[in-house]
Amino acid sequence: MAPVRSRARVVHLDLDAFFAAVEQRDKPSLRGRPVVVGGIGARGVVSTASYEARRYGARSAMPTHEARRLCPPGTAFLHGRYDAYRASSAVVMELLHEASPLVQQVSVDEAYLDLTDVGVDDSPEGLRAWGEELLQRIRAATGGLTASLGIATSKMMAKIGSEMHKPGGITVIPPGQEQAVLEPLPTRAVAGVGPATAARLHSFGVETVGDLARVSLEDLVAIFGQAHGRGLYELARARDDRPVTPERETKSLSAEETFPTDVTDRRALEAELEQIAGRLAARLGRAALFGRTVTVKVRLHDFTTMTRSGTLPYATGEAQVVLREARRLLAGVDVSAGVRLLGVGVSGLAQHAQEELVRLPESAWTGGAAAGDPWPDAVGAGDAGTAPEASSVTTLHQDGGWRTGQDVEHAEHGRGWVWGAGRRLVTVRFEGPLTPPGPIRSFALDDPRLRPADPPEWRLPESGEAAGAC
DNA sequence: TCTGGGGTCCTAGGACCC
């Protein structure tokens, strides 16, 4: 790891009790009263508690019913108004971009700034004055919202600083003071130490960052693995050269829902899946993204969580294609004991449908297509892994009149859907038992046995079939 | 009436290719 920055040039800004503060700003009757924003339902959790509510013990991520137990009558429990929060957040982020060319927004209420190219006096007094002015501008532009600032030589120290004098405080940790600040703090203060890591460290008698700094690199790597172990070793010494990085590419999108009560009925689950996949596809569309890998997430009644993923031969943004793959994946999960949460995600994102098809290896024929089945044009054009002409790929989608995701019926093999279509062949994925030797087969585009079909009623697995469906 | 929803990164094993 590179040497630590020698000057305090990283700023962490954290809006104080942000959601609750917006509510109190917009509804004067809530000012001075405990306010809890988050899920209101039986299984809701707290997103943000106002400082008044924190006095009674309400905290973020706490089950809302527990916050209800702790807080006095008259406490306001509110659903989040996320559009309002986003609007205020945008005002603040705009001010940050005026303050520095290098801003990394971490979430709706947090950001890092790099002051390297900002002409600022980086003495503690100079930094404090700079911070006061920024906070004043934020208050003025947002109708009184407050934030806390940490200014230090690294992201980790800046973040620790912003926590130290909340709300509304500015904490400058001058170069050279990092160790002294860090050592007495609990290990949780180190970036990347969550409940699990803290518990393991505790079991070795490691409670503070100072304790952690006395553990050897070899031991940390042996216990936590290469990446995490080395990270802990460095961060415990305040060695953190992570840059402030403005824009990051989206890697995945997902949508999920926790049900008020566990769902055991597969038909109800199917309906939920359709809803969730629809929401996800709409977001894909808005982001102009297409994904190849579909992941279904199932949380059971006992909180055990399973994921099942499948990778398509092409990137898609279509709700029906996402949904169909999600259904296939869900069919392989035993849900008889009750499902608490259902989710659908998409990864392997591309900015164009089909973009990834050219790299598809034959191994992607997970269903075990008959040996010798040629892949429709794109892969068949050369050795596996050799990209065909781009033009043949970009037109794959509609060639021959077949559309990926389209429902079809084959005279011998039964119902299926179009998994890929090329200039000469169409590949169909079959779900039913009528299709030995495998569920994927290719046909000539004009194969008379193949015809378009209406979307199927989703067939529910027979009881007992689910677990073995894949 | 325990434990949201949206993300990121890492690990580990197996398949497959060279």
Add this chain to the structure above:
DNA sequence: TCTGGGGTCCTAGGACCC
């Protein structure tokens, strides 16, 4: 034709962050 190492892709799960 018994023996291997590296690289990539895929899947599943876990930890962490806000």
